[in-house]
Amino acid sequence: MNPAGLELEVAGLEVAYGGVTALADVNITVPAGGFVSVLGANGAGKTTLVRSITSLLYLHKGRVRRGSITLGGQSILGKKSFEIVQAGVAQVPEGRKLFPNLTVKENLLCGAASRNDISGIDESLEQNLELFTQLRPLLNQTAGLLSGGEQQMVAVGRALMSQPALLICDELSLGLAPRIVHRLFELLTEINETRGTSILVIEQNANLALQHAANAYVLELGRVLIQGSAAELRGNSMVQELYLGGGDEAQNSYAAIPRPAQRRASSQRRSPSGSES
Numbered sequence: 601m602n603p604a605g606l607e608l609e610v611a612g613l614e615v616a617y618g619g620v621t622a623l624a625d626v627n628i629t630v631p632a633g634g635f636v637s638v639l640g641a642n643g644a645g646k647t648t649l650v651r652s653i654t655s656l657l658y659l660h661k662g663r664v665r666r667g668s669i670t671l672g673g674q675s676i677l678g679k680k681s682f683e684i685v686q687a688g689v690a691q692v693p694e695g696r697k698l699f700p701n702l703t704v705k706e707n708l709l710c711g712a713a714s715r716n717d718i719s720g721i722d723e724s725l726e727q728n729l730e731l732f733t734q735l736r737p738l739l740n741q742t743a744g745l746l747s748g749g750e751q752q753m754v755a756v757g758r759a760l761m762s763q764p765a766l767l768i769c770d771e772l773s774l775g776l777a778p779r780i781v782h783r784l785f786e787l788l789t790e791i792n793e794t795r796g797t798s799i800l801v802i803e804q805n806a807n808l809a810l811q812h813a814a815n816a817y818v819l820e821l822g823r824v825l826i827q828g829s830a831a832e833l834r835g836n837s838m839v840q841e842l843y844l845g846g847g848d849e850a851q852n853s854y855a856a857i858p859r860p861a862q863r864r865a866s867s868q869r870r871s872p873s874g875s876e877s
């Protein structure tokens with residue numbers, strides 16, 4: 601049995617790395633059983649939002665300065681990461697982060713580390729293989745040898761092994777062929793509709809995200825710039841310009857949005873290690 605989805609509420613969230621503010625007054629809601637997308641350019645703060653929810657900021661010397669994060673009405677802010685998994689949150693991290701030398705099956709089982717119901721774990725594994733049928737013959741294959749699309753399926757499957765009430769996917773589409781990304785989004789929709797799992801996808805591929813999500817937010821420089829139903833955002837000229845390939849008119853209206861002052865000196869950049877870990 602999969603648990604029902606839970607509502608995630610992020611309110612007034614402010615996050616900093618040292619003296620650099622990465623998120624400022626961010627308010628985002630994923631309704632119970634909802635499908636929400638957060639769009640944003642490089643450096644907008646998308647991964648920082650994920651790290652804040654999953655309590656992994658400390659690994660990157662980041663900290664929450666202000667705000668609250670609740671899941672199903674209970675605060676998860678300040679909890680340990682394993683407690684957040686137990687509370688019902690699972691993430692597919694940016695860049696997948698599989699254990700390349702372990703097999704597909706071992707990687708999937710890692711996602712069940714918070715559980716001790718052996719027969720339930722077997723059942724979840726079987727559920728995963730029914731969803732990601734192409735992984736069944738690859739169960740004993742070394743994960744690092746799989747194609748990018750197969751690896752992403754393992755990453756989603758691993759997250760599902762904890763039976764999450766909320767599944768967060770950070771840049772699912774990164775480096776994958778459009779056909780594969782399309783299939784992954786179809787599978788997310790299936791998970792959302794058949795299990796009631798709440799879904800939060802963080803994406804630069806706005807086309808698919810806005811097709812599958814019900815609501816969406818656009819982050820820019822750590823703030824929510826635009827929010828609304830996915831249909832509203834698809835019709836929004838600024839979103840069309842930024843993410844869907846719009847024309848000059850959209851570009852002008854985007855440029856005209858009033859913005860707070862740049863949040864930091866251009867010399868202050870992230871560590872050379874680059875992307876999420």
Ligand SMILES: Nc1ncnc2c1ncn2[C@@H]1O[C@H](COP(=O)(O)OP(=O)(O)OP(=O)(O)O)[C@@H](O)[C@H]1O
Nearest residue numbers: 617622641642643644645646647648660869870871
């Ligand atoms: N470990 C870190 N130390 C210092 N600054 C960081 C760190 N990680 C991120 N930042 C800064 O915080 C801001 C938000 O970064 P974040 O990685 O959350 O953006 P993103 O929207 O996920 O970008 P991308 O699309 O490139 O993944 C950026 O200005 C980034 O330079």
Ligand SMILES: [Mg+2]
Nearest residue numbers: 646647694876
């Ligand atoms: Mg990111």
